Amino acid sequence: xxxIQRAYFELHLAVxxxxxxxxxxxxxxxxxxxxxxxxxxxxxxxxxxxxxxGARLRQLxxxxxxxxxxxxxxxxxxWICFFGAIKFANASICLVxxxxxxxxxxxxxxxxxxxxxxGYEILLxxxxxxxxxxxxxxxxxxxxxxxxxxxxxxxxxxLFATLNKKLVDEADPMDITFLELGSAWVFLSLVLPVYYLxxxxxxxxxxxxxxxxxxILSLLCTTLAYVLSLRALKYISAFAANLTVNLEPxxxxxxxxxxxxxxxxxxxxxxxxxxxxxxxxxxxxxLRRRFA
Numbered sequence: 001x002x003x004i005q006r007a008y009f010e011l012h013l014a015v016x017x018x019x020x021x022x023x024x025x026x027x028x029x030x031x032x033x034x035x036x037x038x039x040x041x042x043x044x045x046x047x048x049x050x051x052x053x054g055a056r057l058r059q060l061x062x063x064x065x066x067x068x069x070x071x072x073x074x075x076x077x078x079w080i081c082f083f084g085a086i087k088f089a090n091a092s093i094c095l096v097x098x099x100x101x102x103x104x105x106x107x108x109x110x111x112x113x114x115x116x117x118x119g120y121e122i123l124l125x126x127x128x129x130x131x132x133x134x135x136x137x138x139x140x141x142x143x144x145x146x147x148x149x150x151x152x153x154x155x156x157x158x159l160f161a162t163l164n165k166k167l168v169d170e171a172d173p174m175d176i177t178f179l180e181l182g183s184a185w186v187f188l189s190l191v192l193p194v195y196y197l198x199x200x201x202x203x204x205x206x207x208x209x210x211x212x213x214x215x216i217l218s219l220l221c222t223t224l225a226y227v228l229s230l231r232a233l234k235y236i237s238a239f240a241a242n243l244t245v246n247l248e249p250x251x252x253x254x255x256x257x258x259x260x261x262x263x264x265x266x267x268x269x270x271x272x273x274x275x276x277x278x279x280x281x282x283x284x285x286x287l288r289r290r291f292a
Contacts, residue, residue, distance in 0.1 A: 007235035010228040011244050017225035019251030022091040024217045025083045026260055028210050031202050032083035033188065033195050035214075036076060038206060040185040042218035043226075047178040050223075057175055064170055065179060071167075072183025074160040079184075081153035089146025091256040092270075095249040096135050097150025099277045103128050104158035109237070112162050120287040127280040134273030161241060165233050173230035177223070249274060 001009070028035050057065075085094035106125035110117045136147055168176065196202065206214055233241055253274065 004235050007232040008244070011232035011236070011241060012247070014225040014228040014232070015244060015247050016251050017221045017228075019095070019248045019255065021217060021221045021225075022082075022086060022095050022248075022252045023255050023259055024213045024221065025086045025094075026091045026256070028206070028213050028217070029203070030206060030210060031195075031199070032080050032087055033192065034202065034204055035083050036079045037185070037188045037192055038214050039079070039218050039222060040076065040181050040188065042214060043222040044178065044182045044185050046219055046223050047174065047181065050174055057179075060171055060175070064167070067163075067167060068171070068176055068179040069183035071160050071163050072180035073187045074156055074163070075180055076184035076187050078153050078156035078160060081149050081156060085146045085150035085153055087146070088149060089143035091260060092249070092253045093135070093143060093146055094150045094153070095252040095256075096132070096270075096274055096277065097147060098154050098157065099249055100128055100132055100151060101154040101157045101161070102280075104155045105162060108158050108162045109165070113166055124280045124283065124287065128277050131273040131276030131280070134269050134276065138267050138269030138273065161233075164230065165237070165241075168230060168233045173227050173234075176230055177226050181222070181226070247278075250278065 025032075025035065030038070082094060082098070085097060102121075103125035106118075106121045109115060109121075136144075164176070171179075196204065229241065
């Protein structure tokens with residue numbers, strides 16, 4: 001297996017785990033902010049057993065470390081919006097909103113990485129928009145806040161993925177993951193007291209069921225998936241990675257249909273919009289070979 005083939009295999013495995021993330025976010029009873037706080041805490045602790053603490057980290061330039069810490073804040077905001085979209089709408093709608101990540105990336109990647117604009121990537125990003133419009137038009141009005149929060153989550157995902165692509169070769173993926181998720185936890189720890197001052201009735205401690213889901217979410221759907229996706233970025237572009245991540249709705253919506261009953265809240269127009277988005281995903285490899 002070539003390095004590129006291995007990268008795509010690892011990326012698809014990460015995407016499958018990302019798809020499960022939305023299901024777990026719906027099942028966990030905690031608020032979005034508290035859920036993410038526990039997620040990054042458990043993930044960061046798990047990474048302490050996987051990285052060579054201090055050995056490689058001390059060799060990293062201070063400026064680079066601060067850049068990774070800043071990206072970690074973006075990751076925290078992305079996850080808050082991601083789980084917030086699930087709480088305000090449902091897992092399926094959140095996952096479809098995340099498919100617009102490639103649209104945002106098609107503009108952010110050339111801008112931030114100083115690359116030439118690739119017409120076919122812009123085209124594919126634009127092709128996703130009609131599908132997104134159909135999804136929105138066929139969504140109950142009460143779920144619209146979840147749609148907008150989901151789109152913000154997609155924008156933040158495009159931003160931190162592009163920045164990671166810029167810096168991924170500067171350090172080991174495991175060290176990058178530890179720095180970014182550790183930074184996310186510190187940031188959320190500063191925000192959490194203010195949140196509970198405003199929302200004192202919200203639960204903080206997870207139930208035993210929630211704790212089981214949080215362990216799966218943290219160890220498999222975060223630690224493993226995050227490291228796999230970072231490793232894949234060494235060999236493929238941020239746009240290709242985010243376009244592949246658009247397959248997350250396939251796994252997530254199928255699971256949500258069977259496990260959460262989301263199909264009862266959605267209609268044919270919603271799934272036609274999903275189909276348009278997925279056609280853009282599957283056409284990318286052909287267009288890349290044709291025009292690259």
